[in-house]
Amino acid sequence: MKNGKATIHDIAEKLQVTASTVSRALNNNPRISDATKKKVLKAAKELNYQPNNIASALRSGKSRLIGVVVPTANRNFFSSVIRGIEEIANSVNYKVVISQSYDDYEKEMQTIEALLNVQVDGIIASIGKTTENVDHYKKILKKGIPLVLFDRVTNELDVSQVVIDDYYGAFQATEHLINEGCRRIVHFSNSQNINIYKERKRGYEDALLKHGIPVDLELIRFSKLQLEDGRTSMQEVIDAKIPFDAVFSASDYSIMGAMQVLKENGYKLPEDVKLVGFGDEPFTSFTEPTLTTVNQKSIPMGNITAETFFEILNQKDQKNVISKKTILKPELIIRNSSLKTQNHNSTIDLIA
Amino acid sequence: MKNGKATIHDIAEKLQVTASTVSRALNNNPRISDATKKKVLKAAKELNYQPNNIASALRSGKSRLIGVVVPTANRNFFSSVIRGIEEIANSVNYKVVISQSYDDYEKEMQTIEALLNVQVDGIIASIGKTTENVDHYKKILKKGIPLVLFDRVTNELDVSQVVIDDYYGAFQATEHLINEGCRRIVHFSNSQNINIYKERKRGYEDALLKHGIPVDLELIRFSKLQLEDGRTSMQEVIDAKIPFDAVFSASDYSIMGAMQVLKENGYKLPEDVKLVGFGDEPFTSFTEPTLTTVNQKSIPMGNITAETFFEILNQKDQKNVISKKTILKPELIIRNSSLKTQNHNSTIDLIA
DNA sequence: TTGTATGCGTTATCAA
DNA sequence: TTGATAACGCATACAA
Numbered sequence: 001m002k003n004g005k006a007t008i009h010d011i012a013e014k015l016q017v018t019a020s021t022v023s024r025a026l027n028n029n030p031r032i033s034d035a036t037k038k039k040v041l042k043a044a045k046e047l048n049y050q051p052n053n054i055a056s057a058l059r060s061g062k063s064r065l066i067g068v069v070v071p072t073a074n075r076n077f078f079s080s081v082i083r084g085i086e087e088i089a090n091s092v093n094y095k096v097v098i099s100q101s102y103d104d105y106e107k108e109m110q111t112i113e114a115l116l117n118v119q120v121d122g123i124i125a126s127i128g129k130t131t132e133n134v135d136h137y138k139k140i141l142k143k144g145i146p147l148v149l150f151d152r153v154t155n156e157l158d159v160s161q162v163v164i165d166d167y168y169g170a171f172q173a174t175e176h177l178i179n180e181g182c183r184r185i186v187h188f189s190n191s192q193n194i195n196i197y198k199e200r201k202r203g204y205e206d207a208l209l210k211h212g213i214p215v216d217l218e219l220i221r222f223s224k225l226q227l228e229d230g231r232t233s234m235q236e237v238i239d240a241k242i243p244f245d246a247v248f249s250a251s252d253y254s255i256m257g258a259m260q261v262l263k264e265n266g267y268k269l270p271e272d273v274k275l276v277g278f279g280d281e282p283f284t285s286f287t288e289p290t291l292t293t294v295n296q297k298s299i300p301m302g303n304i305t306a307e308t309f310f311e312i313l314n315q316k317d318q319k320n321v322i323s324k325k326t327i328l329k330p331e332l333i334i335r336n337s338s339l340k341t342q343n344h345n346s347t348i349d350l351i352a
Numbered sequence: 353m354k355n356g357k358a359t360i361h362d363i364a365e366k367l368q369v370t371a372s373t374v375s376r377a378l379n380n381n382p383r384i385s386d387a388t389k390k391k392v393l394k395a396a397k398e399l400n401y402q403p404n405n406i407a408s409a410l411r412s413g414k415s416r417l418i419g420v421v422v423p424t425a426n427r428n429f430f431s432s433v434i435r436g437i438e439e440i441a442n443s444v445n446y447k448v449v450i451s452q453s454y455d456d457y458e459k460e461m462q463t464i465e466a467l468l469n470v471q472v473d474g475i476i477a478s479i480g481k482t483t484e485n486v487d488h489y490k491k492i493l494k495k496g497i498p499l500v501l502f503d504r505v506t507n508e509l510d511v512s513q514v515v516i517d518d519y520y521g522a523f524q525a526t527e528h529l530i531n532e533g534c535r536r537i538v539h540f541s542n543s544q545n546i547n548i549y550k551e552r553k554r555g556y557e558d559a560l561l562k563h564g565i566p567v568d569l570e571l572i573r574f575s576k577l578q579l580e581d582g583r584t585s586m587q588e589v590i591d592a593k594i595p596f597d598a599v600f601s602a603s604d605y606s607i608m609g610a611m612q613v614l615k616e617n618g619y620k621l622p623e624d625v626k627l628v629g630f631g632d633e634p635f636t637s638f639t640e641p642t643l644t645t646v647n648q649k650s651i652p653m654g655n656i657t658a659e660t661f662f663e664i665l666n667q668k669d670q671k672n673v674i675s676k677k678t679i680l681k682p683e684l685i686i687r688n689s690s691l692k693t694q695n696h697n698s699t700i701d702l703i704a
Numbered sequence: 705t706t707g708t709a710t711g712c713g714t715t716a717t718c719a720a
Numbered sequence: 721t722t723g724a725t726a727a728c729g730c731a732t733a734c735a736a
Contacts, residue, residue, distance in 0.1 A: 007728095007729055007730085008729075008730065008731095009729080009730095017706075017707085018706075018707050018708080019707095019729085019730075019731090020706075020707065020708080020709095020730095020731080020732080021705085021706060021707075023729095023730065023731055023732085024705095024706085024731090024732095027731080029731095029732095031705065031706080032705065032706080033705060033706090036705085036706085050468070050469060051469070051729090051730085052410075052471070052728090052729050052730070053469055053470050053471060054406055054409045054410045054415065054470075054471045054728090054729080054730095055410050055712090055728070055729030055730045055731090056729075056730055056731075057406045057712095057730095058404075058406045058407050058410050058711095058712050058713070058714090058728090058729080058730075059711080059712055059729075059730045059731045059732085060712085060730080060731065060732090061712080063406065064470075065470065072431065073425035073426065073431050073434070073450070074425065074426065074427075074428060074431030074432070075426070076426055079424065079425050079426030079452075080426070082425070082452075083452070083454075086452070090466075095449070095466055095469075095470055097447070097449050097450075098425070098449075098450040100434075100435070100438070102435075114442075114447055116402070117402065117403070117405055117447075118405055118406075118416075118417065118447055119404070119405060119406045227638065256638050260638060263640070283634075283635040283638075286579065286608050286612060286635075286639075287638075288615075288640065359712095359713055359714085360713070360714070360715095361713080361714095369722075369723085370722075370723050370724075371713085371714080371715090371723095372715080372716090372722075372723065372724080372725095373721090373722060373723075375713095375714065375715060375716095376715095376721095376722085379715085383721065383722080384721065384722080385721060385722090388721085388722085403713090403714085404712085404713050404714070406712090406713080406714090407712070407713030407714040407715090407728090408713075408714055408715075409714090409728095410712090410713080410714075410715095410727095410728050410729070410730090411713075411714045411715045411716080411727075411728050412714075412715060412716090412728085413728080
């Protein structure tokens with residue numbers, strides 16, 4: 001026992017048994033008597049034994065590490081999903097390695113390569129916005145390594161996925177605006193190659209059609225949906241003198257930009273224009289007016305993603321797993337930016 | 353060569369040399385000829401050889417993994433520091449394992465335990481708000497494992513630290529308010545057991561004293577500095593009819609709460625009350641008025657923290673490292689919430 | 705139920 | 721400069 005670290009051999013020596021016996025005792029192997037098992041556990045505690053995961057990983061081929069690839073952890077949605085994944089993973093003694101792709105295709109490939117290099121047992125990922133070629137994900141599957149996608153998924157891959165019903169969320173949001181009396185609803189969307197944005201747009205359109213409102217292509221603006229993009233898109237609509245009475249954005253960030261530009265142009269919110277975002281970022285609750293938005297159920301999504309992952313991991317034949325798609329219902333969080341009658345907690349109310 | 357994975361033995365066989373030779377070629381060992389080195393590298397590429405980090409870790413005792421402990425990755429500051437750490441780490445072929453303590457003492461201990469279990473080569477950490485006992489960090493040092501702290505540090509540990517000059521940042525912020533004509537500046541602080549908050553308060557006080565303004569304890573309010581706490585503290589000051597003309601908060605979140613309450617109570621910003629926050633969270637640029645705040649230089653902090661870490665890691669004698677403290681100068685970002693004359697880009701301006 | 709023997713893939717030591 | 725051999729700590733097939 002050198003440099004303070006006890007191994008199974010130290011325990012074995014102390015107890016006058018062999019290392020195999022100790023190993024079995026420590027791993028809930030049935031081929032051991034309760035008596036020795038107890039003794040081993042006791043000795044392990046006394047020697048302050050900490051298993052060497054690396055040796056175990058080398059021998060067993062399991063690192064008890066899950067690689068999680070997200071565009072950025074600095075987003076309420078993603079960090080909450082990670083938290084949801086960790087809850088489940090830690091409960092079965094797995095550890096999560098977080099990797100950020102920064103929505104960059106090159107970085108995404110590198111980071112997956114790096115995760116495979118540290119021998120993760122599997123990967124959970126959300127695909128970056130700029131990623132159009134998914135060969136690096138195919139490589140994971142070809143190696144027989146479990147892969148689960150969440151939120152930003154693709155149909156090009158036959159893997160299990162956990163998503164929210166973007167269509168449903170967008171439909172609810174749009175219908176809510178219609179119920180509040182809006183007829184000319186601007187929609188901010190992103191590239192239609194990205195599934196979630198395609199679905200949100202479809203939900204928006206179907207809600208309009210259901211209520212007999214024609215889809216006006218002039219009202220749909222495409223961008224990267226950052227705050228600045230929201231500013232630009234909004235200003236364009238205003239400058240083109242296109243009539244509108246609401247904005248439903250596929251992102252909380254771009255709706256913020258719209259909110260700024262609208263105020264700068266003298267519009268009263270929500271009287272003149274009603275706003276709904278998507279994502280329920282924390283800041284949406286402290287804008288003025290507070291922002292109606294769609295909550296994506298991030299922690300449950302993380303839980304379910306991890307559970308799906310472990311189901312796959314525990315299957316014998318990695319090549320023949322049946323992929324399943326879990327769809328969560330998002331929730332419309334109604335705040336002041338979309339309401340005819342102001343909620344009494346509104347800051348706007350009280351200032352006026 | 354089974355299941356598609358080439359090992360150094362496969363390369364050795366192909367080239368009719370031994371595994372040792374291959375290993376040397378792959379690891380820039382000087383005891384090898386250029387000719388064989390070239391051949392090995394070529395063969396490695398042909399066989400698509402990927403080194404097994406786990407085997408290497410077991411043998412060499414180095415996992416090429418750094419554990420990073422942060423309260424939460426879902427904060428602009430922390431996620432940027434992580435990014436800064438990753439930049440450096442990846443450049444020397446190290447991988448970062450991010451662990452969140454959620455500002456919970458128990459979780460912090462568990463997560464460090466878990467990191468040590470996956471055999472990280474060292475730990476970079478920012479101490480949680482509720483952590484008062486640092487024995488779990490002492491344990492890391494006792495094991496001879498490199499440890500570097502950033503931002504939320506402690507004096508109880510003899511380790512290298514990277515911090516910003518909180519005193520300086522607070523001093524600048526307060527002096528700026530004084531220059532803008534404020535005399536009764538409320539200060540929001542947190543527990544004085546946490547170094548950064550103690551320093552910020554000290555900076556606030558010294559700036560006042562320098563300008564001959566007495567420190568009025570009634571103006572200093574302690575809380576957890578969340579948005580809700582800011583609301584409560586602000587309302588308390590108002591209700592107590594304590595005169596004030598500015599608020600300098602040690603956190604962007606609580607200053608948001610103050611901003612809300614002030615507006616609800618009919619104060620005009622920044623005319624009646626000027627505000628300065630701390631942290632430069634992204635949302636501070638889209639409040640109304642836009643918020644003056646202190647930028648903590650997060651990416652450079654991450655870079656320097658990682659560099660410091662590797663300096664220590666590369667030292668022969670882990671027990672005798674000399675700890676050093678790096679102090680970065682924060683930067684005051686002046687926006688509209690603290691200015692007498694409004695900046696022309698101001699949204700307030702344009703609405704009015 | 706326990707022990708024996710072996711190997712996971714790499715690196716380090718020693719010898720040639 | 722290269723090769724042979726052992727060892728890192730653990731888990732498992734096989735034997736007892």
